[in-house]
Amino acid sequence: MSNIRVIIQRDSAPEERVVATGTTAAALFEGERSVVAARVSGVLRDLAHPLAEGDEVSPVEIDSPDGLDILRHSTAHVMAQAVQELFPEAKLGIGPPIRDGFYYDFDVAEPFQPDDLARIEKRMQQIVKQGQRFARRPVSDDEARAELADEPYKLELIGLKGAAAEAAEGASAEVGAGELTIYDNLDPKSGERRWQDLCRGPHLPATRLIPAFRLMRSAAAYWRGSEKNPQLQRIYGTAWPSRDQLKAHLEFLAEAEKRDHRRLGTELDLFSIPEELGSGLAVFHPRGGIVRRVMEDYSRRRHEDEDYEFVNTPHLSKARLFETSGHLPNYAESMFPPIEFEGQDYYLKAMNCPMHNLVFRARGRSYRELPLRLFEFGTVYRYEKSGVVHGLTRARGFTQDDAHIYCTKEQMPQELDSLLTFVLGLLRDYGLNDFYLELSTRGEGDKFIGEPQEWEEATETLRQAAGKQGLELVMDPGGAAYYGPKISVQAKDAIGRSWQMSTIQVDFQQPKRFGLEYTAADGSRQQPVMIHRALFGSIERFFAVLLEHYAGAFPPWLAPVQAVGVPISDAHVPYLREFAAEAKAQRLRVEVDSSSDRMQKKIRNAQRSKVPFMVIAGDEDMANGAVSFRYRDGSQKNGIPRAEALREIADAVERRVQV
Missing domain, CATH: 3.30.930.10 (Bira Bifunctional Protein; Domain 2)
Structure with a gap:
């Protein structure tokens, strides 16, 4: 058996190694469990790829950017297999990796429901445990059309190559440039094909190498991103190299959901659409x-x-202005259609x-x-x-x-x-x-x-x-x-x-x-x-x-209400109104809650509104010409002279600090 020389590229100095002809990238990195693919002479390859004389080979670890894409693309394939096993009538769209996750589009009779996603995720877990192998297979255009005759969207993609594939939303993950390939999901024992998909790859060696995933939601999406095309159902998911990383990501998403500006805009009565x-x-x-x-x-x-x-x-302006600037020739698709007026086209700028x-x-x-x-x-x-x-x-x-x-x-x-x-x-x-x-x-x-x-x-x-x-x-x-x-x-x-x-x-x-x-x-x-x-x-x-x-808790200088007066009883409302008037004279934004609610509810309302200062007044405060502060973190400071309290609010506003 003849030998070949390959060069292993790592962060350290390149290493030349002599290996037998037919050696795969998997054999080269045997025992390195975090390696899920290889970059061979600049091209991402499956670990099953046989190496050639002079190849420069770099390991791709699962937690690298390329490795994460491969993990997520592989998980998208597992999801699509699960969908077609549970919904045999489903037709396949595209399923690329995206930032922090993946999606796959399907043509189905009815939109997916939360219960459907739970069933799909359970079936995916079974496929992962089976350890099905991802096997790459080059095919001609005619062979691909014959094998995927029942997949109309895949048939459309077969004709897309190079720039056309790059321009079609997600299509480059399916076809891209170069030869056309199909990936088979094979039974680990019998080698029988369980599922197949048109795909450029690469993929993980086997489904059992998918450590942690979660299906997130479904939504409508137009085929290839164009409103002129049929509307499909898209399922989004996420996948990570460990359960801990998945948990951390889900916690991050929960925090991001709490901070969603659309939600806060409604809760804090800031804006609407x-x-x-x-x-x-x-x-x-x-x-x-x-x-x-x-x-x-x-x-x-x-x-x-x-x-x-x-x-x-x-x-708005006449069209000629945007022709001169070059925007109409280069930017027209992002501009609203023209308004015809007095025989001329006008555009919203x-x-x-x-x-x-x-x-x-x-x-x-x-x-x-x-x-x-x-x-x-x-x-x-x-x-x-x-x-x-x-x-x-x-x-x-x-x-x-x-x-x-x-x-x-x-x-x-x-x-x-x-x-x-x-x-x-x-x-x-x-x-x-x-x-x-x-x-x-x-x-x-x-x-x-x-x-x-x-x-x-x-x-x-x-x-x-x-x-x-x-x-x-x-x-x-x-x-x-x-x-x-x-x-x-x-x-x-x-x-x-x-x-x-x-x-x-x-x-x-x-x-x-x-x-x-x-x-x-x-x-x-x-x-x-x-x-x-x-x-x-x-x-x-x-x-x-x-x-x-700021999760809605703006610093005082930006807060719509910088302080709210909370009277212990109705008898203290006039006193707090005097305080508010003094504050407004200094251009501070201070309100008084004179509603019929109990004091504790008024405090809760101010907390929900994320007001920086709650100014509380009772009999003792009135007698001493003072107020008490309750801050957003729940801490409190009592018996502050009114002038000092006003200075504290004004100082926080002037210094643009968070309280």
């Missing part, structure tokens, strides 16, 4: 309006300090930048005016598909805190540096402190406009500005907007979730398309650099992020 308005269109109630106003007012003050100038632009360009162009500009920083709380409208609309975090109508900075090329590095410092400082003022940066660059394809050297210059300047912040920088190849690269500030909330916050984009293209110019010091006409910047992203989304970050 009425059916009469439509999905993705929110109205803010008085208390939510207070929070929003405080957010905006503080942001305005900080922008004034940084020499921004405020502008205001309309909500999906972005503010074209209108800010008109402000710049309205008169001659001198280099002495630059950098010119234009700022607007501009409401925009975007056509988001119903399947992705999510409360305030993915809305169809929202207000951006949008700025566009026009500067010279020489000013650009310093402007980006100070801009990032300003952005991060303002986010910290709102209580977010854990950040990393993401740099999105130009990719392949014709969507990106402008010369490559312009992109290189813009990208490198952004990279240098990011480096000065001392934060982790993650690359996002191909993720740039069509007109220029961008830096995204990613912030982690109180339970560790990452949210995209501010974006900063360098744009050499729109100034060119709009013919923007300024008079340079030598009298020549020069084109400015345009920097796009949305600090919150949108007021609505940032509101939702803060609501979930």
